[in-house]
Structure formats: structure tokens, C-alpha cells
């Protein structure tokens with residue numbers, strides 16, 4: 381091939397082509413083609429005989445610069461995408477490859493650099509990444525919405541039903557005990573009537589929060605079961621442990637000291653029915669719910685502000 385054609389190919393290339401001199405201190409550019417001049421806005425005279433790091437200006441905190449530095453040191457090829465700045469100060473993404481040129485003894489005498497302005501591609505990639513991230517955030521948000529109660533922020537009935545099924549199956553397989561506590565606010569209708577619905581909502585939030593902070597085990601959880609009714613599911617407790625635990629729940633709500641003039645104590649209280657059941661392979665799950673529900677009814681009958689188990 382004629383040397384003239386090679387020369388013309390470099391001059392006509394749409395990609396920027398540079399040649400640096402590796403035998404001179406600081407590896408300065410000794411040639412840039414017209415496409416490089418168009419891409420950067422610098423003329424050949426302005427940028428030859430100096431190292432091309434001026435293209436990064438003060439934006440030196442780019443890990444890719446370390447890759448180039450190492451490749452030059454070892455006399456190796458490398459491909460990076462960098463933020464570069466044109467003469468007018470505007471930024472562009474430069475996809476740069478550098479390849480060593482060897483003399484007959486194998487010494488690296490020069491590097492040839494090929495540069496492409498890939499700004500549009502990088503911007504689209506960033507937009508896609510951002511959109512993907514927002515979609516992920518929305519997905520998490522909607523997942524949370526589907527299992528959390530809108531008012532109190534604790535788990536909702538749907539989550540409880542699913543989780544109850546799972547924990548029941550595990551308990552049946554392992555022969556473990558499960559404890560279900562059904563917690564109902566006392567005289568809540570009159571609380572709403574006296575203090576208003578908004579105050580009722582605030583009381584529900586405070587009670588839910590207090591119950592939600594009461595666990596000893598990671599697998600325990602509280603959920604809002606209905607209007608002013610909550611449930612707590614816990615595994616591995618004995619009857620005695622469960623009995624002590626639910627007493628502390630009643631106390632936690634008393635300690636909130638939410639005034640309730642229609643309550644005999646003067647404060648908002650809860651009644652709790654609980655059931656502890658050790659499951660075997662054939663035990664249905666609803667026994668726990670039915671027993672806890674009956675026990676709650678009994679706790680109400682016995683005067684409220686207390687826990688009870690059948």
C-alpha cells in the first residue's frame with residue numbers, strides 16, 4: 381500500500397487520531413488529525429508538544445486516568461471513556477483507546493490514540509440507568525404499600541395472612557409452638573366520639589408503634605388486623621413466657637398515658653386474647669385464631685385492660 385493512502389486515511393478519519401512520543405519526557409503529542417481538532421476545538425499548533433492531560437482540565441478525579449497511566453507505564457493497550465473538555469469549556473465523553481507502537485528492538489516509541497465523542501451514548505445510558513433506578517424505587521414503594529397499613533405503617537392484614545400461613549407450615553414441620561395475640565383497643569368508639577376521629581387516628585398510630593417495638597425475636601411481627609384491632613405472631617414461646625409478654629403489651633399501652641375519660645382508668649387501654657399452640661403435622665392453623673379470638677372476648681368480658689388465654 382502506498383504511504384500516501386495511509387496518510388490520507390489518518391487525515392480523513394472521522395475519529396480523532398493522535399500520536400504521542402514516548403521517548404520524550406511526559407509523553408507529549410506530536411501529531412493530531414483534523415477530526416481531533418474538530419472534536420476538541422484546539423488547533424494542531426496549540427496542542428502538540430504537550431501532554432494531552434489538559435483535556436481533563438481540573439476534572440482529574442476519574443479512575444480511568446489511573447488505567448491510562450498504568451497502560452503507558454507498562455507499554456500496553458487500553459480503552460477508557462473519559463470526561464474531556466473542549467477549548468470552549470464544554471464537556472464531552474471521550475472514548476479513547478491507546479495502543480503502543482514499537483521499534484524494531486521492541487521498545488515502545490509512541491502511542492497512537494483513537495478518540496470518539498460518545499456523549500450522546502453516555503447520556504442515553506445514564507438516562508436509562510436513572511429510569512431503571514426510579515422504577516426499582518417505585519417497585520419497592522408499591523411492594524411496601526401492598527403489605528403495610530396506610531395509617532399506622534405497620535404490616536397489614538394481607539401480610540399477616542400470608543405470613544401466618546408460612547409460620548404455621550414451619551411450626552407444623554418442626555413441631556414448634558406459635559403464639560398469637562389479638563389486641564383490641566377498649567372503648568374506642570367512645571374515644572372517637574369524645575375526642576374526634578383525628579385523635580382516634582393518632583391514638584391508633586401510637587398504639588401500633590408501641591406494639592411494633594415490643595418484640596424479642598426477629599421473626600415476630602405486629603399487624604393491624606382490623607379497625608382498632610392488632611395481632612402479634614411469635615414463635616417458640618411457652619405459655620408462661622407468652623403470658624408475661626402480653627402483660628407487658630398491656631402495660632406499654634397504659635404507659636402511653638393517652639387520656640380517655642370514658643375508661644375506668646382514665647387512659648386508653650387494650651384487651652388481649654392470646655393462644656399458644658404447639659403444632660403437629662395435622663393441626664389446622666385456624667385453631668390459633670379461633671382460640672385467641674375467644675380469649676379476647678373473655679378478656680373484654682372480664683373487665684378489659686387485661687390479657688387472657690383459654
Ligand SMILES: Nc1nc2c(ncn2[C@@H]2O[C@H](COP(=O)(O)OP(=O)(O)OP(=O)(O)O)[C@@H](O)[C@H]2O)c(=O)[nH]1
Nearest residue numbers: 564565566567568569570572577578580581607608
Ligand atoms: N379514628 C379511627 N377509628 C376507627 C378506625 N377504624 C375503626 N375505628 C373505630 O373503632 C371503633 C370500634 O368500636 P367497637 O367495635 O364498638 O369497639 P369499642 O368501642 O372499642 O368497644 P370494646 O372493644 O368492646 O371495648 C368504631 O367506632 C370505629 O369507627 C380508624 O382507622 N380510625
